[in-house]
Amino acid sequence: MKLKTILFGNDWITPFLKKYRKGFVLAIFLGTITMAMAGLLMFSSGYVISKSATKPENILMIYVPVLFVRIFGIGRPVMRYVERLTSHNWILRITSLLRKKLYLRLEKSAVNLSERYKLGELLGVLNEDIGNLQDLFLRTLFPVLIAGTLAIALVIASGFFSLWLALGVALFLGFLIVVLPLISLKFTMKLDEELKAYRNDLFSHLTDDILGLQDWVLSGRKEDFLTAYRGAEVSARKRQAKLLSFGRKRNLFLQVVYTLLVIYLMAWSSGALNTGDAPNYIAAVSLMAFPLFDAFSPLSDAVVETNRYGDSVRRLNDLPDPNETLRDQVITDVDLRIEHLDFAFEEEKKLFHDFSLQVKRGEHLAILGRSGVGKSTLAGLIRGDLIPHKGNISFGGIAPSKAKNVEDKIGVINQSPYLFAASLRSNLTLANLHATDEEIWEALELVGLREMVEKLPKGLSEEVDEAGERFSGGERQRLALARILLSDVEVVILDEPTVSLDPITENQLLRLFFERLRHKTIIFITHHLLGVHQMDRVLFLEEGKIKFDGSPANLMASNATFQQLYKLDLGEEKTD
Known part of the structure; x- marks a missing residue:
């Protein structure tokens, strides 16, 4: 299922994003402020370190930067707490409404559903799919939108100092936010689908074989059963190993790209900031980039996981859709x-x-x-x-x-x-x-x-x-x-x-x-x-x-x- 369809081609995500957009936007805003404070904390810390190394004539020369270190040092965890409180309150409220929506759909069509779906699929709907939608919000939408908002803010802020700085930052962040996640999605999609199919077949065959295990033993074919199962398990593990190997290589490449970004910032700041008190900002600008890694590094995994929620969205969309607002009248006469x-x-x-x-x-x-x-x-x-x-x-x-x-x-x-x-x-x-x-x-x-x-x-x-x-x-x-x-x-x-x-x-x-x-x-x-x-x-x-x-x-x-x-x-x- 395509990423666009998963996020917007259904009535389990988009309606809630529209109806409760204020809480959603507030959570994104607080997440962006939290990451910005982390960067500013490192920026002010870098300035204090650099300024202190030049032996200032008066302690008051670094008093204000130290004050900012304290403000951002306290403000970052406080904002993180408020952001988590806001986002989790929002998603738990949405999850409650999703479960009610699911119940109303299942309640009206319980008998029909038992004819159309296997028991395992129904259990999957009840037990996993709403949880997967919750993870889709928490592990994909929030990180992606926070990173995107932060990236736009960084590019705009860089433009105030230098057009070349803004262009360089935009290229690096564009690669981290757009190019690398899409490459990850394209590479892992096929392997992920194959692994999922292998696991489903493995589970189905293993269930049937375990139920008929006595027949395998009595017929003297126990080794055949074990050989077939081990072969299927090895095939599944090979695909899982490929996915893990790609994940490790991607993370290593991501760290290299981020290192190049830090080097680029150091090179720009050493060339542009070389007079008066400006050199003290070189360390500040360079250190500021490190905590931002936490905002951009999870994006590839987040986009890849979105594809894995496709089955949940498909199953939920396939449920019969009686009008969930029907039960709004009151019986007073029981004739x-x-x-x-x-x-x-x-x-x-x-x-x-x-x-x-x-x-x-x-x-x-x-x-x-x-x-x-x-x-x-x-x-x-x-x-x-x-x-x-x-x-x-x-x-x-x-x-x-x-x-x-x-x-x-x-x-x-x-x-x-x-x-x-x-x-x-x-x-x-x-x-x-x-x-x-x-x-x-x-x-x-x-x-x-x-x-x-x-x-x-x-x-x-x-x-x-x-x-x-x-x-x-x-x-x-x-x-x-x-x-x-x-x-x-x-x-x-x-x-x-x-x-x-x-x-x-x-x-x-x-x-x-x-x-x-x-x-x-x-x-x-x-x-x-x-x-x-x-x-x-x-x-x-x-x-x-x-x-x-x-x-x-x-x-x-x-x-x-x-x-x-x-x-x-x-x-x-x-x-x-």
């Missing part, structure tokens, strides 16, 4: 209306076509259907996690995908509620951070877990293992219900919450769910009929449409399909 819905993960295979449904506040609806018919997908659409291709889904006229308070209105209990490696209290208050211990104990009482939690050594402060493995499936479901009760949502989606439990526990939990949530809207997604007699309505999905919809009593009396399903379900339960 659900679905009108003429069309949705599909694949164009040729629609899950829903011209689908319509209404669910009133406080209504209890069971949704039945075969596996793969789209029951869980419908739940995602209702939550706003998925966006319909056609038609409308709304709560009181507000689309859930556009509502910023959808989590406050709609809760979900699915097959495997997740518990994090944190305290039990933290796990229960995820949806209501302000819940008191009294409210937590009340919720635990309602779900039948208070006695169990009281027996834990640390009670609510007890640490939960990752994924909550210390709790049974039924206990995890009860904890999920306690979360819902604490959040006080008005619509609860039960997405086959008891599918992996034994029949006795399943019966107990369903009775508990329906009892504790009786005043809320319930959308109960299930594959069989256990508990549906407690629903107000039962809906059966087939081929993206509603096959039948009615109260359990009416369906049991008049619908042959429902009667057959009920008999089959009873048979399955007896078998259990």
